[in-house]
Amino acid sequence: MKAMAAKGPPGRVMRPNRADDAPADGETVTAPERMCVICRRRFPKAGLARYVAGASGMTFDEEKTMPGRGWYVCSDTECRKRFAKFRPGVRRKKGVLCHRKK
Numbered sequence: 001m002k003a004m005a006a007k008g009p010p011g012r013v014m015r016p017n018r019a020d021d022a023p024a025d026g027e028t029v030t031a032p033e034r035m036c037v038i039c040r041r042r043f044p045k046a047g048l049a050r051y052v053a054g055a056s057g058m059t060f061d062e063e064k065t066m067p068g069r070g071w072y073v074c075s076d077t078e079c080r081k082r083f084a085k086f087r088p089g090v091r092r093k094k095g096v097l098c099h100r101k102k
């Protein structure tokens with residue numbers, strides 16, 4: 001006599017491959033965007049630091065309300081580092097020429 005091992009069908013777990021689309025937050029507010037002067041990526045204004053060229057170099061404009069030409073830098077560490085050396089279009093007055101040394 002042969003013992004018939006009744007094997008049931010392998011238990012298959014059906015996994016519904018559902019694409020769970022995250023529901024939209026309804027955040028369609030068009031926030032003002034500004035460009036980081038270093039990496040030139042665009043960010044919402046709120047996520048950027050604004051600097052204004054003052055008499056004594058760059059001034060951090062915390063309120064983003066200071067008059068004058070402002071520069072925006074994103075929160076990227078590299079950008080902040082590079083911005084420290086950033087010189088906004090400083091126009092050399094004539095007469096100040098770089099002497100080329102050979």
Ligand SMILES: [Zn+2]
Binds near residue numbers: 041075076
């Ligand atoms: Zn940047």
